[in-house]
Each structure stands twice: as C-alpha cells, then as structure tokens.
Amino acid sequence: MTTEHISSHLQRLWSPEVRTLEPYVPGEQPKIDNLLKLNTNESPFPPSPKVAEAIIKVLNEHAEPGNSLRLYPDPDASALKQAIAAQQQLSVEQVFVGNGSDEVLAHIFKAFFIQDKPILYPDISYSFYPVYSQFFNLKVIQVPLADDFSLDVTGYQQPNGGIIFANPNAPTGVFLPLDKIEVILQQNPDSVVVVDEAYVDFGGQSATSLISKYDNLVVCQTTSKSRALAGLRIGMAFAQPHLIAALERVKNSFNSYPMDRLAIAGGVASFEDQAYFEQTCQQTIDNREQLVAQLTELGFEVLPSKANFIFTQHPQYAAMEIAAKLREVGIIVRHFNKPKIHNFLRITIGTTAQQNRLVARLGEIC
Secondary structure (H helix, E strand, C coil), X not given: CCHHHCCHHHHCCCCHHHHHCCCCCCCCCCCCCCCEEECCCCCCCCCCHHHHHHHHHHHCCCCXXXXXXXXXXXXXXXXXXXXXXXXXCCCHHHEEEECCXXXXXXXXXXXXXXXXXXXXXXXXXXXHHHHHHHHCCCCEEEECCCCCCCCCHHXXXXXXXXXXXXXXXXXXXXCCCHHHHHHHHHHCCCCCEEEECCCHHHCCCCHHHHCCCCCCEEEEEECCCCCCCCCCCCEEEEECHHHHXXXXXXXXXXXXXXXXXXXXXXXXXXXXXXXXXXXXXXXXXXXXXXXXXXXXXXXXXXXXXXXXXXXEEECCECHHHHHHHHHHCCEEEEECCCCCCCCCEEEECCCHHHHHHHHHHHHHHC
C-alpha cells in the first residue's frame, strides 16, 4: 500500500518524521513482453561464471544442500574484504563493505554528516542524497553544476559539515579529474569528502589512489554495475583506517550481519576474476562509444560520459515524448522531469544488438 492510499487517521501511528519523508524512487522494473530495459544502468552482461560456481559451492558445503545457510555469516566479511583489498591495492583496514552501496552511503551520512554546518552536494546528482539528507535531518546546500554540467569546484569553497558527489556524476555521466578532486580535499581539510564512484570502472580514474594522501577522503563503490551483481547487493567504501572505524561503529549499531554467505562467496569470486571484469568493462566502453556515434548521426547531443550510460537530448524533440514513444515499442529509458535536465534522457549501455534496436526506433521517431 502506498503512502497516498493511507488515511491520515492511520498515519497517526507513524513517527512524525516518517509522515514527511519523501523516499527515493528506484528505476522502474516493468513487466512487459520483449522488453528492452535501458533505464536502470544494469550490466547487459552476466557476472563472472565463477560467481555462480562459488555460490553453488557454499550451498553444497555440508551433507545436505543449503545446510550452511542455517549458520550466521562472518559479521566482518573478512574473505570479501581481503579479496577487495587485493584488487584495489589497499590494506584490509582501509575497506568497508555493506549490503549495497546505498546502505554504505546511509552509514556514511550517519558517521560523518550529522554536523551543525550544512553538507554540500551538486544540484544535479544522485537522487538518494536529498533523501538521506531529509532522513537524517541535515542542513544542505546544493551547489549548481557549471553550464557544461561539470562539477564546479569553486562552489565547495564555503563552510560545510561534509561534501559528497558522484564521479562520474549521475545522471550526467560527466567525470571530474583527480586534480580537481584534490582541490576540494585541500580546501576542506576538516570535512569528510565522499567521492561516490558507482560508475568509475567505465573509463574514469578512481580516487582510491589519493587515500594515503588525504585523511578526510572516503571513496564509495559498488558491484552492481561493472561486476554485474546488482542482484547480490555488495557495496564498499575505502578510506584511511580511522574513517573505516567510524563506519564499522555505525554498522555494528545497525546490522552486525549485512553480508550474507552467498554474497560473500560470490563477491570474492568476482574480485578474483580480474580478466573477466576488465573484458566486460571494455566491451561496455566500446558499446558506449558506438552508441554515441549512432545518436550523433541522428542529431542528438550527448554529454561526455565515463559511465555505463549516456545523457542525451535532441534539440528538435521533447525527451518526454521520445521516452513515451519508445515505451510503446517496449524500450524503457530514464527521463528526469526536473529543472535543467527535463529535456534529457539517460540511456543505459546495452549489447550491440540491443543498441541497434534502440537506434532503429529512434531513427523512426526523429
């Protein structure tokens, strides 16, 4: 039952703050025959085959299949942290894991951003930031992006209780170089700066290389995109040990067992299969550049993207109308009816065949 269908009489039993919450709206998951789903930035490729093998092995560990599931998992997810640390070239003490990066972000907000001063984030960015800001009753200043949709570092030279931004940004896909991230870090030595890198593996350079240099940096990543594990829910944060300790304190005050046995096993297998990871990331990058070229030929304007999606508009056609016409033929893309970006569409990178189907329909529409 949705909130709008619950009477105010019944809502009297809710906490007062819950009545005013505006929750995050996830990408649509419609049930349509022959659907081409390009709206939620899921990988078009399957995860490493070794992931399924590892999960099956866990299920068959004891005499009876599934018997291991009666036991609690490792609350520290040590094997997963070790695999991630090895792949990221970090120490285990610099790694935090959680049940998807959204949960990790919630812990980050709780651990670092409940301050007297406002937190800063871009006015066009991941829409969970305003949700968590309201959830934790934070003061906020949304810093406008530059005219070219890049992050304007000068906007972060003001008093604050923390800074967070996605890089590459969502939903634009625009990437901020590391030298500009360093400017923000240097100008805010007493604030935690969080770089949310859900899409960094598709051509961006991770800020993890800066962790040893800055004691106020937290980098957040996910396995949902580049490792095709959106259904397994594994998120992580990287920082110096004193910041990881704060996240562990929050986690253990909320849910001591966020990573289940299957997620730990599958995650370890994914991080150990570096060759498959690199292969599918490169294929996504190649497909992205192909799609950009195809849409440009159709007259679309495409922002420079380092993500597994593109952000595009057509100067002669309304984005809402294009999205509606694509839906009629079973193709779903994401439209954000918000200021500054209402005429843009966010389109997830797919396989070559999927993109050809999309481009053919767009050619008919435009």
